[in-house]
Amino acid sequence: MSDYLRTTKFSLEFFPPKDSAGEDRLWQALAQLQPLKPDFVSVTYGAGGSNRDRTIRVTTEITKRTSIPTVAHLSCVGASKSDLTEILNQYKNAEIKSILAVRGDPEGGPKAKWKKVSGGFDYADQLVELAVATGNFEVGVAAFPDGHPASNFDFEKDVDVLIRKEELGAKFATTQFFFESSKWHQLVERLAKRGSTLPIIAGILPITNLSQLNRMTELSGVQIPKKISKRFEGVENSSEDVRKIGIEIATELGQELIDLHVPGVHFYTMNSAESTLEIAKNLGLVS
Numbered sequence: 001m002s003d004y005l006r007t008t009k010f011s012l013e014f015f016p017p018k019d020s021a022g023e024d025r026l027w028q029a030l031a032q033l034q035p036l037k038p039d040f041v042s043v044t045y046g047a048g049g050s051n052r053d054r055t056i057r058v059t060t061e062i063t064k065r066t067s068i069p070t071v072a073h074l075s076c077v078g079a080s081k082s083d084l085t086e087i088l089n090q091y092k093n094a095e096i097k098s099i100l101a102v103r104g105d106p107e108g109g110p111k112a113k114w115k116k117v118s119g120g121f122d123y124a125d126q127l128v129e130l131a132v133a134t135g136n137f138e139v140g141v142a143a144f145p146d147g148h149p150a151s152n153f154d155f156e157k158d159v160d161v162l163i164r165k166e167e168l169g170a171k172f173a174t175t176q177f178f179f180e181s182s183k184w185h186q187l188v189e190r191l192a193k194r195g196s197t198l199p200i201i202a203g204i205l206p207i208t209n210l211s212q213l214n215r216m217t218e219l220s221g222v223q224i225p226k227k228i229s230k231r232f233e234g235v236e237n238s239s240e241d242v243r244k245i246g247i248e249i250a251t252e253l254g255q256e257l258i259d260l261h262v263p264g265v266h267f268y269t270m271n272s273a274e275s276t277l278e279i280a281k282n283l284g285l286v287s
Helices: 003-007 020-036 052-065 081-093 124-134 155-167 181-193 210-220 226-230 239-259 274-282
Strands: 009-014 040-043 070-075 098-102 138-143 172-177 200-204 264-268
Touching: 009 020, 009 200, 020 052, 020 274, 040 052, 052 070, 052 081, 070 081, 070 124, 081 124, 098 124, 124 138, 124 155, 138 155, 155 181, 172 210, 172 264, 181 200, 181 239, 200 239, 239 264, 239 274, 264 274
Parallel strands: 009 040, 009 264, 040 070, 070 098, 098 138, 138 172, 172 200, 200 264
Antiparallel strands: none
């Protein structure tokens, strides 16, 4: 294992459970992954800001129960400035040190029309500014190697937005999941040419369910390369084969990113441990 590989950070993301059974699955997955000593764990909001209260509680509980640093998601969806300030103070009181500030997706997904609440924000840079001003948080933001639907996938506009957030105090970015390392490299190179030093952590999705993957890509606008789609031909009805191929794809992508000196990889676990465990071990990120 190379010196660089040993210094590559990795992190885990969970989505907010909808009920007690889902919460139990999240804690089970976290218990399986905790011995890997990830650099941080984050919990997202649901679409349209749903499950926000559960997200705040679970994020706070992870900080209490484990020694893993927690990055708390914060979204503009359905919240006024005073609401967001209150949530930031809750996180501060829970001794959470890092925030991922995102605009968030309106109900209906990222392509749906944005609806601002009274006294709320329209853009994530406003939330970055608030989080920086409210407390001594390390503020992270989202990045989109395949482009963002809200910008009509305008690459240069997306770069402008990241630069603006960095100027306001953002310290790192975590990407939407993607499947081609060249997309990450293109984004990083373009930012560097603009003088940015913002670390761009790469989001990796272990594919375990093709129907779920298709829903997620349709909503996010992430492109599935034909060479990826072809690898699943003939095994669509075999969940174990899909999982194995998903592990292979994520391992290959992760290794390409490590070879490109990615500062960290961020696994979208989908609240399941098995695939992430195997990929992290394949990459030499854990013993």
